[in-house]
Amino acid sequence: xxxxxxxxxxxxxxxxxxxxxxxxxxxxxxxxxxxxxxxxxxxxxxxxxxxxxxxxxxxxxxxxxxxxxxxxxxxxxxxxxxxxxxxxxxxxxxxxxxxxxxxxxxxxxxxxxxxxxxxxxxxxxxxxxxxxxxxxxxxxxxxxxxxxxxxxxxxxxxxxxxxxxxxxxxxxxxxxxxxxxxxxxx
Numbered sequence: 001x002x003x004x005x006x007x008x009x010x011x012x013x014x015x016x017x018x019x020x021x022x023x024x025x026x027x028x029x030x031x032x033x034x035x036x037x038x039x040x041x042x043x044x045x046x047x048x049x050x051x052x053x054x055x056x057x058x059x060x061x062x063x064x065x066x067x068x069x070x071x072x073x074x075x076x077x078x079x080x081x082x083x084x085x086x087x088x089x090x091x092x093x094x095x096x097x098x099x100x101x102x103x104x105x106x107x108x109x110x111x112x113x114x115x116x117x118x119x120x121x122x123x124x125x126x127x128x129x130x131x132x133x134x135x136x137x138x139x140x141x142x143x144x145x146x147x148x149x150x151x152x153x154x155x156x157x158x159x160x161x162x163x164x165x166x167x168x169x170x171x172x173x174x175x176x177x178x179x180x181x182x183x184x185x186x
Contacts, residue, residue: 003078004080006079007078007079007080007081008078008079009076009077009078010077010078010079010143010147011076011077011140011143012074012075012076012077013074013075013076013077013134013135013140014070014071014073014074014075015070015073015075015131015132015133015134016117016132016133016134016135017066017067017070018070018133019066020063020066020067020070023059023062023063023066024059024063026059027056027059027060027063030052030055030056030059031052031056033055034048034051034052034055034056035048037051065088068088069086069087069088072086072087072088073085073086073087073132074086075131075132075134075140077140077143077144077147079098079147079150080097080098081095081096081097081098082095082096082098082101082122082131082144083095084129084131084132094129096122096124096129098144098147098148099148100124100125100126101122101123101124101144101148102123102124102125103122103123104120104121104122104123104141104144104145105120105121105123105141106118106119106120106121106137106138106141107119107121108137112133116135116136116137117133117134117135117137118133118134118137118138119131119132119133119134119137120132120134120137120140120141120144122144
């Protein structure tokens with residue numbers, strides 16, 4: 001990470017693990033079935049290691065790769081920007097400046113509300129940025145909104161109303177008199 005001058009990291013989050021439950025359940029089931037079968041069937045007992053490698057090996061590889069991918073995904077909130085980075089083989093990094101964030105919101109289903117998980121979406125001028133599913137998404141939105149409120153904007157605020165002021169009609173003449181007639185009007 002390359003930090004800017006006077007930039008401070010406020011929080012770094014690893015999002016909610018997705019896609020780990022089923023491969024982990026398959027791994028446990030394969031190990032239990034081989035162990036149970038080894039006590040009942042002589043053939044399975046003789047080739048227990050090979051059957052564990054054949055049945056539990058792929059499940060273990062999937063669990064390890066998904067865990068590695070999940071642990072490599074990070075969301076960082078600083079006092080100037082929000083950075084989302086991740087990936088194992090194909091690394092990506094995207095960031096959005098806090099001054100460009102117009103609003104933040106949480107998308108949750110009923111079960112996600114019970115588990116206090118949800119997706120955080122940032123509305124920017126370029127479009128909607130999905131940070132991902134995180135724990136305590138409302139707290140993350142409050143932190144982002146607090147930093148947005150503290151961030152000093154140097155430009156003109158979005159709610160500024162510009163009004164047209166008509167110039168005084170006596171200040172301008174449509175066809176000014178030429179040469180010597182100019183002094184006659186005064």
